[in-house]
Amino acid sequence: MSEPIARERNTVPRPYGSIAVIGAGAWGTALAAVARRAGREVRLWGRNEEDIATIAKTGCNLRYLPGVQLPEGIAASCDMEAVLKGAEAVLIVTPSVTLRDICRQMAPYLAADAPVVLCAKGIETGSGKLLSEVAGEELPGHHFGALSGPTFASETVRNFPTAVTLAFPFAQAHRREPQAAPASRMALSLGSASFRPYISDDLVGVEVAGAVKNVVAIACGMMTGAGYAENTRAALITWGIDEMKALAEMLGGRRETIAGLSGVGDLTLTCSSTTSRNMSFGVQLGRGIDRQNVFNGNKVVVEGEVNAISVIDLADRIGLEMPVCRAVYDILHGGAELRDTFAALWSRPLTGENRILNFALQHPSGS
The missing domain is CATH 1.10.1040.10 (N-(1-d-carboxylethyl)-l-norvaline Dehydrogenase; domain 2)
Structure with missing residues (x-):
């Protein structure tokens, strides 16, 4: 991809320091590893107590990513409140059919200004709504984005070079100062030598x-x-x-x-x-x-x-x-x-x- 010449801006971009990952399947675990390698504080939520206990004890997700040692410092828990407390940004990595219920579980604990990145792929059955619409109904007032691209969890978690698209709608203020936009800050929060996010404003x-x-x-x-x-x-x-x-x-x-x-x-x-x-x-x-x-x-x-x-x-x-x-x-x-x-x-x-x-x-x- 061609790279545009960066323009000077007054805003100094700041990554999100603490990231909660909701969903401890293969892709959720891989994204937790990505965020941790990028230097973020990472907490990982899953509903299966046995899996979470294994991750916490051994640093491995034996069910979904056997044989892979995760980066040190990922805190795994089944306690939604504990995982979301203090999180500056959230990645939701659960199956699309569970999104509405997961958002309802998150609602009491999610910080008012925390952006939410949807990492599942789908359209809600029955309503025909995109996942960002579903999440917006359950978590009003938040910025919603999506992370997508050619990614197999088994390769990403092993730190193989990977590129993705990270999309959020851009407000007019974000077009004037794009470094301050949630998409830009999230890209900085996840980007590393082997994980390269491209920023998009086309969430749909x-x-x-x-x-x-x-x-x-x-x-x-x-x-x-x-x-x-x-x-x-x-x-x-x-x-x-x-x-x-x-x-x-x-x-x-x-x-x-x-x-x-x-x-x-x-x-x-x-x-x-x-x-x-x-x-x-x-x-x-x-x-x-x-x-x-x-x-x-x-x-x-x-x-x-x-x-x-x-x-x-x-x-x-x-x-x-x-x-x-x-x-x-x-x-x-x-x-x-x-x-x-x-x-x-x-x-x-x-x-x-x-x-x-x-x-x-x-x-x-x-x-």
Whole structure:
């Protein structure tokens, strides 16, 4: 990425000294390690007492990141009040479906001026609301942002070079003095030699990208599991990017945001490796494994499975066609047959590739 020349400002940026991380799964633990390596005071909250006790005693999250020694100084606790007390900023890293409940638990203890960074990806089922809207209803008066990008927790926690997008809306005052903006201060709070945040003011675009990419990753996994290869996956990724752009734009985001780390970057990673739970989930389904037997029958949160419902619900509300996401929804939640559904995706009317060429032709297959 090209780097703009920094302009002189009067404001001296100051990182947040104390960061609370809510959610002790793989990604939450990895982000706690990131913040600690960046020199912050870090407290990590989780609901599983056994896991938290292990982290506190051994410095390892044996359930989610076995074999990885965390940086010293991360205080782990199941006490929400203790974790949030004195926190200057908060990262919420719990599954998207739990966000509203987590925010309600946080409300009595969260400092009035603490910014909140949402690190899960999704759209609320039923309401069609972005996660920042959900959090805003439960925690009014706070600045809300999102952290997203091509990140596998197992690599980030091992201090492999990683780049992300960190998005907050910018008030007019922040445009005059961008160093004072929550996004800038949070980037300084997490940035290190191996963790590089890029600052964005397009919260909507970043949130939409995160929600849609999980669904597209399942599509890529399904086709891979069904025996198709790189041509097919490249087409699905390209179509997925277009669906991200269209949804972001209709919700007030910017299409160019999708070209960045939170869009193309994250989608490329997630659709290219079974390290991604969404991709792995799709691969297993594509191989004909029954839903109840995926991941050997273990209960694993697959964000894209839920996101397929919320994304399509939102698309229907605003009148947007999203063929790839629709195909995944139909297979997962409508009982559609996998190969027939994807065959229909390829047999849609032939159209121009860009908006200027606005026409459609009957597909030669006759569909």
